[in-house]
Amino acid sequence: MAKTALVTGILGQDGPYLAKLLLEKGYKVYGMMRRYSKPNYEHLDYLGITDKVDFVEGDLNDEASLINLVRNLRPEEVYNLAAQSFVGSSWDQAKLTAEINALGVLYLLNAIKFFSPTTKFYQASTSEMFGLGNTNGYQDEKTSFHPRSPYGISKVYAYWMTINFRESYGIFTCNGVLFNHESPLRGIQFVTRKISDGVARIKLGLSKELRLGNLESKRDWGFAGDYVEAMYLMLQQEKPDDYVVGTGVNHSVKEFVEEAFKVVGIDDWHKYVVVDPRFKRPAEVPDLKANAAKAKKILGWQPKISFPELVKLMVEADLKRYEAKK
Ligand code: NAP
Ligand code: F7E
Numbered sequence: 001m002a003k004t005a006l007v008t009g010i011l012g013q014d015g016p017y018l019a020k021l022l023l024e025k026g027y028k029v030y031g032m033m034r035r036y037s038k039p040n041y042e043h044l045d046y047l048g049i050t051d052k053v054d055f056v057e058g059d060l061n062d063e064a065s066l067i068n069l070v071r072n073l074r075p076e077e078v079y080n081l082a083a084q085s086f087v088g089s090s091w092d093q094a095k096l097t098a099e100i101n102a103l104g105v106l107y108l109l110n111a112i113k114f115f116s117p118t119t120k121f122y123q124a125s126t127s128e129m130f131g132l133g134n135t136n137g138y139q140d141e142k143t144s145f146h147p148r149s150p151y152g153i154s155k156v157y158a159y160w161m162t163i164n165f166r167e168s169y170g171i172f173t174c175n176g177v178l179f180n181h182e183s184p185l186r187g188i189q190f191v192t193r194k195i196s197d198g199v200a201r202i203k204l205g206l207s208k209e210l211r212l213g214n215l216e217s218k219r220d221w222g223f224a225g226d227y228v229e230a231m232y233l234m235l236q237q238e239k240p241d242d243y244v245v246g247t248g249v250n251h252s253v254k255e256f257v258e259e260a261f262k263v264v265g266i267d268d269w270h271k272y273v274v275v276d277p278r279f280k281r282p283a284e285v286p287d288l289k290a291n292a293a294k295a296k297k298i299l300g301w302q303p304k305i306s307f308p309e310l311v312k313l314m315v316e317a318d319l320k321r322y323e324a325k326k
Pocket of ligand 1: 008009010011012013014015032033034058059060061080081082083084085086100124125126127177178179180181182187
């Protein structure tokens with residue numbers, strides 16, 4: 001019998017990469033999405049798996065919908081990837097962010113506790129929880145949290161609730177504390193995709209400038225396709241635990257910009273980039289860099305795609321998208 005997994009956030013960036021991995025491993029994959037009059041399957045189409053996923057409707061804001069799903073499907077594994085995931089919007093929509101990212105996780109955990117307590121649960125935790133916290137310039141599983149955004153704060157609640165269900169009820173729950181991971185499926189608001197898309201547009205003469213916020217902040221950027229392997233591996237261990245996942249190398253936004261323009265043969269990127277205060281945040285996370293030694297040792301996880309390879313694959317994918325529209 002095929003193993004079953006319920007993946008929330010199936011139409012986002014990570015959902016499709018994880019679904020592809022699970023399908024390759026022979027799982028039956030249920031993909032949870034909100035109700036739409038016109039769902040957007042673009043990301044699943046991009047990976048060629050739309051017709052292989054079983055779609056189910058549910059909303060993290062609607063406890064009964066989660067209870068119905070968990071009770072009816074009783075999946076062996078639940079990967080909770082759904083979230084209001086854009087940090088920048090979380091100041092303006094702090095309540096909604098908390099309802100989805102914090103309370104939504106409690107609802108899902110309760111559904112598992114009452115209706116399918118042997119289900120294993122993965123929570124998409126984040127390096128944003130660290131904020132200003134660091135341990136000798138890195139963040140690892142022991143680094144304390146000092147979140148800087150309503151998004152980061154909502155994820156801290158979910159992180160501890162995930163641990164609390166493990167400690168209180170013996171449910172197999174894991175937090176993957178993932179650092180920024182990107183791909184051609186990244187939402188256009190996030191800085192890497194905004195840059196790869198902007199650079200492609202400039203190269204093709206469709207745009208004259210790229211407006212960005214803080215160019216100095218540093219992120220540990222990896223490839224989403226590599227990171228979903230870590231999610232899967234966490235739920236295959238004998239014991240549930242929490243793991244930091246990242247490459248251990250970081251770069252500034254400015255370095256990402258330079259690298260992206262290099263891909264299309266433009267050296268004088270300053271001519272095109274405009275710093276626009278509208279894209280700066282009320283409180284910034286200046287510097288994130290993972291120490292993923294535990295994930296490497298216990299899960300045997302390794303990132304495969306380097307920073308220059310990631311930038312190149314994103315810029316080339318955006319060039320291809322625009323060229324296909326010509
Ligand atoms: P994403 O592209 O923004 O996808 C999130 C998905 O969640 C979207 O498809 C969205 O659906 C869905 N969603 C939002 N609110 C929902 C609700 N109330 N009920 C059900 N679904 C809802 O995010 P991602 O980059 O794939 O990230 C996946 C998860 O990892 C998120 O939890 C994120 O916070 C976390 N994370 C991401 C990173 C990263 O660098 N990518 C790093 C650490 C942690 P709609 O299509 O309906 O909007
Ligand atoms: O910003 C700076 C911005 O929005 C990265 C989410 O997946 O990763 C992501 O959160 C940096 C920040 O990602 C612009 O100020 C400059 O310092 O791409 P981002 P994020 O905030 O790091 C974490 C791990 C998650 O969990 C989140 O879900 O880039 N920046 N100029 C800009 N950022 C944006 N978006 N737009 C700009 O114009």
